[in-house]
Amino acid sequence: MLLVAVADATEYTVRPSRNVGQEPGMSISGEKVQEVDPIPLWLFLLLSVFPQLTAAPIETLIPLKAAGYLGYKRICKENALESPQRRKILRFVKRNPGLHFREILRRVPLTRGTLDYHMKTMESVGLLKTILERGRTHYFVAGAPYSAEEENLIIALRNESLRRIITEIYLNQGACNEEIAEDVELSGVTVYEHIRYLEDLGVVIAERDGRCVRYTLAENYSRILMDMRTRLKPARSAADPAGWISPGGVPSR
Structure with missing residues (x-):
């Protein structure tokens, strides 16, 4: 609507009418005469309010078509893992179930914004499951065999x-x-x-x-x-005298 209206006429010829005294709409020199119906009121009001629409060149719509070539792609469950970063994150969560976001951020070499984007994307398409506990969001691979x-x-x-x-x-x-x-x-x-x-x-x-x-x-x-x-190898420590809890926390399935 904010485009500057530009009109470019090939040729207009204006000369005095020669049908003086004759009924309007009659042919003067054998040309074809066709009656033009008046435009509807709603269209007249629309063109009066937005005159740019009458003269906007078709080229102004080209940017809309170009948007399809800028990499926009609807992400779904079938194509979400085409991203190498998302595949790595999903493998990491599968090996380390139950970690909260901040711990994943500490152990994965990605920026906070990038990791947050990929995690939310995989959650939205059903690849990750989240559990909110004590103010922290913990992640599991969707469909993992955990009760x-x-x-x-x-x-x-x-x-x-x-x-x-x-x-x-x-x-x-x-x-x-x-x-x-x-x-x-x-x-x-x-x-x-x-x-x-x-x-x-x-x-x-x-x-x-x-x-x-x-x-x-x-x-x-x-x-x-x-x-x-x-299912775990012994990993005895001062915090784990029984030797059955791995240093990473829990096993993956």
Whole structure:
């Protein structure tokens, strides 16, 4: 609408009429005469408001056609992995399920904007699954054979403090808050807050024993951890005395 209207007439000839005294619309020199119907009111108003439309050259539409050659392409699940960067990110998430965005950014050699764009693109086409937990977005490959309980546990094991607490409770079923805090070398308040979170997830069960509250691992999560232990190589460390949790956190399937 903001284009400057430009008109270029090949030739116009104006001369006095020679049909004086005759009925308007009659042929003067044998030319073909055709009556022109008046334009509709809506078209008259449109052309009055936007006169540029009457003289805009067709060349002004060429940029619209050129937009198709600028690399625009609708991304869908079938062609999303044509990008080498997205393929690498997807392989990384498959090997490291449950990592949150900031940790992926720290370990993947991409800028924040580029990584965010590719992650959101793969999420929108159904290649990635996200879980929001404690204010952080954790990523899994869509369709990965993890149950909801396994996903909860994998996310918890990605946190070093939670991993140490889960390990301690697994090895010492029925331990109280003070015992756990001493063994994992964390403050009692910190351990209490983490255990409350694990209780909400259903990972830990609390049972009062007089003035002491003792914690055990839920049976279903104990089975999951045992299954993980059989699929992992020993990786003993101070934070992992059992040797069944890998330094990276969890196994991939």
